[in-house]
Amino acid sequence: MMADQIQFFFEVLIGGLLSGVMYSLVALGFVLIYKTSGVLNFAQGSMVLFAALTFVQLREKGLPFAVAFLITLILMAVLGITVERTVMRPLLNRSPIVLFLATLGLSYIIEAGAQLIWGTQVHALDLGISDTPIQVGPVSISQFDISAALISGTLVAALVFFFQRTRTGLTFRAVADDPFAALAVGLRLSRIWALVWITAGLIALVAGLLWGARLGVQFSLSLIVLKAFPVLVLGGFDSILGTIVGGLIIGATEKLAEVFVGPLFGGGIETWFAYVVALVFLLIRPTGLFGQKVVERV
Amino acid sequence: MNEALPLPRTPSHPSPTFFLLFLFTFIPMHTHSLSRSFIGRLGSASLASLLLLGGLTGCGSQKQAGDSTTGSTPTAAAPAGGSNLDVNLKEQFFPLQSYRVGPYAAGGTGFFGGFIDYLNLINIRDGGVNGVKLTWDEGETQYEVEKGIEVYERLKDRPNIAAWNPLSVGIAYAMIDKVTQRRTPLITINHGRTDSTDGRVFPYVFPLLLNPYSETSGIINYLGTREGGQDKLKGKSIVVLYHGSPYGKETIPIYELLAKKYGFKVQQIEVPHPGNEQQAQWLTIKRINPDYVVLRGWGVMNPVALRTAQKVGFKADRIIGNVWSNSEEDVRPAGEAAKGYIAITTQASGKQYPVLQEIIKTVYDKGKGNLADKNRIGSVYHNLGIVNGILNVEAVRIAQEKFGKRPLSGDEVRWGFEHLQLDPARVEKLGAKDLFHSINVTWKNHEGDGRVTFQQWDGNKWNVISKWIAPDWALLRPIIEASAKKFAQENNIQLRTEADVDKVVK
Numbered sequence: 001m002m003a004d005q006i007q008f009f010f011e012v013l014i015g016g017l018l019s020g021v022m023y024s025l026v027a028l029g030f031v032l033i034y035k036t037s038g039v040l041n042f043a044q045g046s047m048v049l050f051a052a053l054t055f056v057q058l059r060e061k062g063l064p065f066a067v068a069f070l071i072t073l074i075l076m077a078v079l080g081i082t083v084e085r086t087v088m089r090p091l092l093n094r095s096p097i098v099l100f101l102a103t104l105g106l107s108y109i110i111e112a113g114a115q116l117i118w119g120t121q122v123h124a125l126d127l128g129i130s131d132t133p134i135q136v137g138p139v140s141i142s143q144f145d146i147s148a149a150l151i152s153g154t155l156v157a158a159l160v161f162f163f164q165r166t167r168t169g170l171t172f173r174a175v176a177d178d179p180f181a182a183l184a185v186g187l188r189l190s191r192i193w194a195l196v197w198i199t200a201g202l203i204a205l206v207a208g209l210l211w212g213a214r215l216g217v218q219f220s221l222s223l224i225v226l227k228a229f230p231v232l233v234l235g236g237f238d239s240i241l242g243t244i245v246g247g248l249i250i251g252a253t254e255k256l257a258e259v260f261v262g263p264l265f266g267g268g269i270e271t272w273f274a275y276v277v278a279l280v281f282l283l284i285r286p287t288g289l290f291g292q293k294v295v296e297r298v
Numbered sequence: 299m300n301e302a303l304p305l306p307r308t309p310s311h312p313s314p315t316f317f318l319l320f321l322f323t324f325i326p327m328h329t330h331s332l333s334r335s336f337i338g339r340l341g342s343a344s345l346a347s348l349l350l351l352g353g354l355t356g357c358g359s360q361k362q363a364g365d366s367t368t369g370s371t372p373t374a375a376a377p378a379g380g381s382n383l384d385v386n387l388k389e390q391f392f393p394l395q396s397y398r399v400g401p402y403a404a405g406g407t408g409f410f411g412g413f414i415d416y417l418n419l420i421n422i423r424d425g426g427v428n429g430v431k432l433t434w435d436e437g438e439t440q441y442e443v444e445k446g447i448e449v450y451e452r453l454k455d456r457p458n459i460a461a462w463n464p465l466s467v468g469i470a471y472a473m474i475d476k477v478t479q480r481r482t483p484l485i486t487i488n489h490g491r492t493d494s495t496d497g498r499v500f501p502y503v504f505p506l507l508l509n510p511y512s513e514t515s516g517i518i519n520y521l522g523t524r525e526g527g528q529d530k531l532k533g534k535s536i537v538v539l540y541h542g543s544p545y546g547k548e549t550i551p552i553y554e555l556l557a558k559k560y561g562f563k564v565q566q567i568e569v570p571h572p573g574n575e576q577q578a579q580w581l582t583i584k585r586i587n588p589d590y591v592v593l594r595g596w597g598v599m600n601p602v603a604l605r606t607a608q609k610v611g612f613k614a615d616r617i618i619g620n621v622w623s624n625s626e627e628d629v630r631p632a633g634e635a636a637k638g639y640i641a642i643t644t645q646a647s648g649k650q651y652p653v654l655q656e657i658i659k660t661v662y663d664k665g666k667g668n669l670a671d672k673n674r675i676g677s678v679y680h681n682l683g684i685v686n687g688i689l690n691v692e693a694v695r696i697a698q699e700k701f702g703k704r705p706l707s708g709d710e711v712r713w714g715f716e717h718l719q720l721d722p723a724r725v726e727k728l729g730a731k732d733l734f735h736s737i738n739v740t741w742k743n744h745e746g747d748g749r750v751t752f753q754q755w756d757g758n759k760w761n762v763i764s765k766w767i768a769p770d771w772a773l774l775r776p777i778i779e780a781s782a783k784k785f786a787q788e789n790n791i792q793l794r795t796e797a798d799v800d801k802v803v804k
Contacts, residue, residue: 008585015577112399120403121671122601122627131609131635142609214605215574216631219401220598223572258578268542268568270578 018145020251045225046110052208076201230278236291393453400440412683428703482708496782507748515769532561573599600628608635649676652729
């Protein structure tokens, strides 16, 4: 009986951790843009929807996976550059709240545009990854979740490497640290910001494919941003590593809470419980686990 | 290089507290799926955001796309068939609070497409109902209550309104007082508040064919049949996986009641809105290992339930979906995981029924079909729209027999609905044999004793796998009456009597 309890606990825990990695994937897009431009891009969910809808429609038109992926990526790059040119650049000197509200408006435009171009139908997306469980010892784990976690982990590792080890990554960090100084040493801000938005588009595409395969490609994809916010608060808005750690903590705690604490409240607690965890962390560490402390000269 | 750019300001990073406070203020955590308060608020905010965006970016004045998409269908755009503000004495008007964009557009386009297709069929084939042309106008609601009410306010003064058909619990709830005051029927086919079945308290509300309690009873009756008799349910274990919203919770007491009556064990597990994560719930179900899971879902919750069930090794043919978990949109995204899944329905899918064949021949072949994608003809939502069209049109026809072959007032159409009795022979005559069974609405019973059937998904289409099943109306009626009476007491409503039925305002 006790062994059964322990096994169940670990099944829930592992399931939660794997779900958490999926949350991290969404949070990653936010962090990337926030880190380099100080903008919390509320349109990230809409970009996920747009990318997934575009990809699935191209696939349904008979294009091979790689071609559909490439075309979608190009479209996401065009979208990213357009957003940077037409929305972000004109608002460059505005306060963060203005930029945030601008991205909020942008999210509706992208959502509406996606439905206008691709229609309102729900689509299935098969990535060829089986979703049947495999046994790891006494615990059964979803193959799809393991694959999704591996893809997400690889993406995070690649981004960390990019930011730490490449020249372009270093310029991203320079712009994030001090745009004035970056300008003074001749860095091309417009190019950098365009690149950031393109990279966010790539992340949106990967997230769209994995979440789309899970939920179906439909409007609700844009709501997955709600899963990313507690992760961001916990991990820090500007930490790539923080998204992974935050995602794991949020994923595991919300699932364990739902199963073991939920019955005391009548169930259905996992969504708000994630925000409770985030709030508690906020009280203890306002910048999140890995967020940079902002020191301002007064 | 950077001259074109304005100088950046050092990003004064807003604190996470701000964003979290924003979220808590902006997004209510206790979401009500069907009233769509979350989406509603987002939608309300969108206008401000867009205006702000337009203003801030210096893009000049942006023309705000109106929410109303009046006359969006070919017929609706034509003066004779849809939107026209002139009072035409030979027209009966249907205001449509449709949703063709937003999260539930797939269902909205199917349902309203089917409804309009049927109205078009009557106009083209028969020249209307006894010479009275059917007209309509659409207002886009995006399934949001606020927008639904805006559309109501915009269209409520149009002449000869037959009935309102919002296909939204939230919008319907918000309209009950209004339609009662204006004496116009409000149709909530297969949904709505259960106690509006009691026509003594709700004279203008009609949850036609199936209310949530009947649906619950229908599902349990089916499981009894499947087990070889209701007595075989004793000792069985059933989990109800419900959407975390008033809609999802509405049937909790009925499952408890039926569990007591038949001796099965029931456990009811909530999935928080929108339901895109169900790992915890399905691991719990795996542990319980019930004989059946009843899926009382909505939107994205349905395919995710099926996929997660597969993930934990629970077979799809032991999952029974409710009436809002029974469409192609609910199963297609789940792929292989949905094969074998069973769901309740009041109307079969497919296009083999004579009425659908006539719609294809008379409406679609003449380029007047409402669905953009002809492959959706005969889908669950499209057929529900057609059945809804049949019920609305027949109510008008019945009322015309009483009041004359002319455009009717809302109250006269109410009388028609209260005498909407279509037996299987009449249903066959309408070309809908096996599409739906029958309906028997009375002034007291606004649901009309609709029968249900069960369909199984084979990976490509739904196949009917049961006979028409009758819910246990006798068991449910006292509960419905008690709830309606309570509502009447709280709102100082005097119960109608049979004598009131014929008091009709022209």
